[in-house]
Amino acid sequence: MRKPEIRERILEYIRHSLDEKGYAPTVRDIMRGCNISSTSLVQYHLNILEREGQIRRDPEVFRSIQLVEKDIIEVPLLGTIAAGEPIPVVDSGTWTNHAEETLRVTTDLVGRRGDIYALKVKGTSMLDALINDGDIVIMEATQTVADGETAAVWLKNEQEVTLKKIYREPRRIRLQPANSEMKSIYTRPENVEVQGKVVAVLRKLED
Numbered sequence: 001m002r003k004p005e006i007r008e009r010i011l012e013y014i015r016h017s018l019d020e021k022g023y024a025p026t027v028r029d030i031m032r033g034c035n036i037s038s039t040s041l042v043q044y045h046l047n048i049l050e051r052e053g054q055i056r057r058d059p060e061v062f063r064s065i066q067l068v069e070k071d072i073i074e075v076p077l078l079g080t081i082a083a084g085e086p087i088p089v090v091d092s093g094t095w096t097n098h099a100e101e102t103l104r105v106t107t108d109l110v111g112r113r114g115d116i117y118a119l120k121v122k123g124t125s126m127l128d129a130l131i132n133d134g135d136i137v138i139m140e141a142t143q144t145v146a147d148g149e150t151a152a153v154w155l156k157n158e159q160e161v162t163l164k165k166i167y168r169e170p171r172r173i174r175l176q177p178a179n180s181e182m183k184s185i186y187t188r189p190e191n192v193e194v195q196g197k198v199v200a201v202l203r204k205l206e207d
Helices: 003-021 027-035 039-051
Strands: 071-084 101-106 116-122 135-141 150-155 160-169 172-176 183-187 192-202
Touching: 003 039, 027 039, 039 101, 071 160, 101 135, 101 192, 116 192, 160 192
Parallel strands: 071 116
Antiparallel strands: 071 101, 116 135, 135 192, 150 160, 150 192, 160 172, 172 183
């Protein structure tokens, strides 16, 4: 079992103990309950969880482990965006004005931005930016982005939308993929409308 999976199991065990018994488990309880080989290994994972802000504890108090509750916000999933050849939005109805579903994410992932939404990624043009086919990008709705930021770009003449890094060049805009096997898109500034920028990525786990 990988280390992150062990820590997830420890968190679940602590949560179960607090809910069912009303008090926190000891290190030895966690060792037995999570089938971990030693108390020192439990302490190793607890130290990491504490540094990550997922638990807190008082070394002077017995059974002091507590979960740190994180603020949860709901983000609407509005459809699909191309990370490859642009998608013709108007013809295919790729985006909607109503959420297909609602995602629950923590504020430590996206901050406290007010106007955010989610899109499912189709394609691999942003692979080197760690955005893969099937991932979900969390977008901040904005029309202003800095050069090099990853943005959802509406191409007005083509009536298409794509996810690319944006760069302003003399008399043109370069929409740059993060994949050396794919070519940039060049277009006039007046043909580009930025509809949002990526603020977080939810990774698709391998099947």
